[in-house]
Amino acid sequence: MKQQEEDLSRLSSIFETYGNERKGLIPILLEIQKEFGYLPKEALKKVATFLNLKPIEVWGVATFYNQFRLTPLGKTHIKVCMGTACHLAGGRLVLEALERELHLKVGETSEDGQFSLERVACIGCCMLAPVIVIKDEIYPKMSPFKVEESMLPYRQESESFIEKRRKD
Amino acid sequence: MGFFELQKRAKAQWLALEERTHIKIGTATCGRAAGALEVLQAFEEELFKRNLNVPIVQVGCIGLCYAEPLVIISKPQSYRILYPNVTPELVPRLVDGYIEGEDPCLELALGTLEIDERGFPSIPELPRFEYECRLILRNCGFIDPTNIYHYIANGGYSSLAKALNMEATEIIQEVLRSGLRGRGGAGFPTGIKWEHCYKAPGSVKYVICNADEGDPGAFMDRVILESDPQQVIEGMVIAGYTIGAQEGYIYIRAEYPLAIERVKKALKEAEEIGILGKNILESNFNFFISIIQGAGAFVSGEATALVEAMEGKRSEPRVRPPRLSEKGLWGSPTLLNNVKTFSYIPIIINKGSQEFASIGTEKSKGTAVFTLAGKVNYPGLTEVPMGTTLRRLVYDIAGGMKGGKKFKAVQIGGPSGGCIPESLLDIPIDYDSLQHAGSMMGSGGMIFMDEEDCAVDTARFFLDFTTKESCGKCTMCRLGTLQLLNLLEEICSGKAKIEDLDLLRDLAEDVKVGSLCGLGRSAPNPVLTTVRYFEEEYRAHILEKRCPALVCKDLIAFYILPEKCDRACEHCILVCPTKAIKGEKGEMKVIDQEKCSKCGTCLEVCPHEYQAVVKLSPLDKLPSGETKG
Structure with a gap:
């Protein structure tokens, strides 16, 4: 989806909290992501100037860690656990079912900004495998069959959109 | 405030709770996923409706993850009873029965926490608990992790009080004699690490707790931080006192929001009562701890990579030497230990190194914490003496394989460990035997596999x-x-x-x-x-292009057995996401292999009495005439 213009004036209060030492880089990036939902490119440049680093150093850190995203998340963000227990219990099939259901590939955000799909390593609920997390709520013991039903409440808002894509 | 004053206060508070009928609900992440917060709400509403003043305490995880949400109801003159798999619908029944009445609702209970002479099933007599030895999990699921007095009342911080009157070298000797090895996975002797840091020149030193639990399939550090965070803090303060550090950090992965929240609360509480900060317990020792949130990288679990991350860089490991104990965080000597390693320290100081060293094997002392997941009946968390055999873990503690299937292998230690087959089930597990088998202790995450896993x-x-x-x-x-x-x-x-x-x-x-x-x-x-x-x-x-476990997608096909298909039933047709199944009502159903995405939904929904959908491998087992996907 398209990058929108973000109001970067909110950055200054984040900068103030952390001070301009290099050790503040990751906390600052986490804070920015909390504020915007992702790391806007322009914000990264401002961080580099503030911390007196080369932009490439900030970019290097922002692309290294799994938590950081360079594109906005969907309104409904879905995380599919791909830990070992979930894998053995068929997590991959659940992921594929979600990709089909939402017409998205893992890592993408839908064009209308409604849904985004992400795979995560392990959320530490192995006895409930396979699990997915929709909007921070954990859905235990999933299967491809349960995917459609679990998405129902979230789909309604963007029903028209999905229908349209289905017809395409 | 001095320690004895704190202890007195804590014991009074604990006793006041124990003297009343009260409810404990496990609300760690695993409990929440199973619906513990809904159960909590149901209890609150039910008690409010009946105008009952019964305290509800939110506790951590007891390790019986298969039985979540777990509720303990304690009555002062009667039993403390553990109820598994509680749902909001069961709440009125429990309140009626055991809180208001005298019916312990045994049909809903897992057992009593005390051994009972009336013949009620009791938790300590379950096979799992018989073989367990809970040192660092002892409080998990029994105390309120957000109430430091609960920890103190159960013996907490007495080690710190003791340590503050010991010489640093004495403490190091104790840790050395205990034989404790790093629980992060590699098993480096903890005492030697502490000694290096103690001897390293420099006035500024750091203590770091590695809580970047990245193994996909291990969650014991999360459970400890969510259920009993104070023991980790106690271990860190003792470490700081010993090596001469004033600052400590706990590096927690961002994927564990509840653990971060609970540790934050724990640190604040400790500061408020003078266990952290300046002049700890009225001594002249100062120590501060802050939380660093990891940004998600498995490699950050590696000690030097973790330090790089804390310095605000890409988490890339450093070339060693120099060791962290010589040149660590910002170039200063740094002591880095795992969550569990720090948790053992108060026990060793309190009970003495000898008692700790009497548990375990010759070269691996103490206990080991394992997470049990995969195809077993009772997945969860367990703490057993080092040297316990795999067979005991699978069959006695984890309750055997699910559905009576055959044990195939166990993966120990996640991506760093290895697969151990059935022929090695009788090896005593410790650092060295696992290494010998080609695996390693690693995180202690165990994933059990049956014959359906490839x-x-x-x-x-x-x-x-x-x-x-x-x-x-x-x-x-x-x-x-x-x-x-x-x-x-x-x-x-x-x-x-x-x-x-x-x-x-x-x-x-x-x-x-x-x-x-x-x-x-x-x-x-x-x-x-x-x-x-x-x-x-x-x-x-x-x-043979064959996957014996019928897992690898390119080598298997789904097929509907003509002799078993009911024909009138249309379950598979209705659910197939790719519309790959054909067949009018009353006709045989056939899978179009070209369209089939091999998701297995048809197999999942095919009614049990027909079991008409099967997996085949290799592909040429498909009868001729079928299209081969």
């Missing part, structure tokens, strides 16, 4: 993980793991040649010796152990 696919899964998580600093890890993954994918899809098996082995050995840090050096373990113990399975994939 050894090749499991190795592929781990390599997929390590390839993605390799930081890219050294060539053997960055490119070697990728090549290993490519080979495994070819094998899984039936495109490999038999020579590839030797190539796989050679390359795995090379990656092992040629990598800089533990991630690369241990990444080939899943490949090497599966090739070693399940070579037949690799050969079947390569030579």
Whole structure:
């Protein structure tokens, strides 16, 4: 989806909290992501100037860690656990079912900004495998069959959109 | 405030709770996922409705994850009873029965916490608890992790009070004598590490607790931080006092929001009552702890990489030497230990090194915490003496394999560990025996596999993980793991040649010796152990294009048995996401192999009495006339 213009004036209060030492880089990036939902490119440049680093150093850190995203998340963000227990219990099939259901590939955000799909390593609920997390709520013991039903409440808002894509 | 004053206050508070009827609900992440917060709300509403003044305490995780949400109801003159799998619907029944009445609702109970002479089932007599030895899990699920007085009332911080009157060298001697080895996985003797840090010159030193639990399948550090965070803090303060540090950090992965929240609360509480900060417990020792939130990288679990992350850089491991104990965080001597290692410290100081060293095997002392997951009946968390056999863990503690299926292997230590087959079930587990078997203790995460799990696919899964998580600093890890993954994918899809098996082995050995840090050096373990113990399975994939466990998608097909299909039933047609199943009402259902996405939904919904959908491998087992996907 398209990058929108973000109001970067909110950055200054984040900068103030952390001070301009290099050790503040990751906390600052986490804070920015909390504020915007992702790391806007322009914000990264401002961080580099503030911390007196080369932009490439900030970019290097922002692309290294799994938590950081360079594109906005969907309104409904879905995380599919791909830990070992979930894998053995068929997590991959659940992921594929979600990709089909939402017409998205893992890592993408839908064009209308409604849904985004992400795979995560392990959320530490192995006895409930396979699990997915929709909007921070954990859905235990999933299967491809349960995917459609679990998405129902979230789909309604963007029903028209999905229908349209289905017809395409 | 002095320690005795604190202890008095804590004991009074604890006693006041114990003297009343009260409810404990496990609301760690695992409990919440199973619906503990809904149960909590139901209890609150029910008690409010009946105008009952019964305290509800939110506790952590007791380790019986299969039975979540768990509720303990304690009555002062009667039993403390543990109820498993509680739902909001059961709440009125429990309030009626045991809180207002005298009916302990035994049909809903798992057992009493005390051994009971009336013959009620009791928790300590369950096989799991009989073989367990709970040292660092002793409080988990029984105390309120957000109330420091609960910890103190149960013996907490008495070690710190004791340690503050000991010489640093005495403490180091105790840790050395205890034989404690680092619980992060590699098993480096903790006492030696502490001694190095103590002796390292420098006025500024740091203590770091590594809570970057990245193994996909291990969650004990999360449970400890969510259920009993104060013991970790106590261990860290003692460490700081011993090596002469004033600052400590707990590095927690961002994927554990509840653990972060609870540790934050714990630190604040400790500061408020003078256990952290200046003049700890009225001594002249100062120590401060802050939380650093990890941004998500498996490699950050490696000690030097973690320090790099804390310095605001990409989490790439450093070349050693120098060790962290000489030149660590911001160039100062740094002591870095795992969550569990710090948790053992108060126990060792309190009970003495001898008692600790009396548990375990000759070279691995104390207990080990394992997470049990995968195809077993009672997944969860357990703490057993080092040297317990795998067989005991599988059959007595985890309750055997689910559905009576056959045990195939256990993967220990996640992506760094290896697959241990049935023939090795009787080895006593400790650092050395696991290494000898080609695996390692690693995180202590155990995933049990049955005959429906494919050894090749499991190795592929781990390599997929390590390839993605390799930081890219050294060539053997960055490119070697990728090549290993490519080979495994070819094998899984039936495109490999038999020579590839030797190539796989050679390359795995090379990656092992040629990598800089533990991630690369241990990444080939899943490949090497599966090739070693399940070579037949690799050969079947390569030579017969057959996946014996019926897992690898390219080698299997779904097929509806004509003699078993009910014909009138249309379950499979209705659910197939790719509309691959044809057949009018009353006719045989047939899967169009071209369209089939092999998701398995048809097999899942086909009614139990028909069981008409089956998986076939190799593909040429499909009857002629079927299209081959």
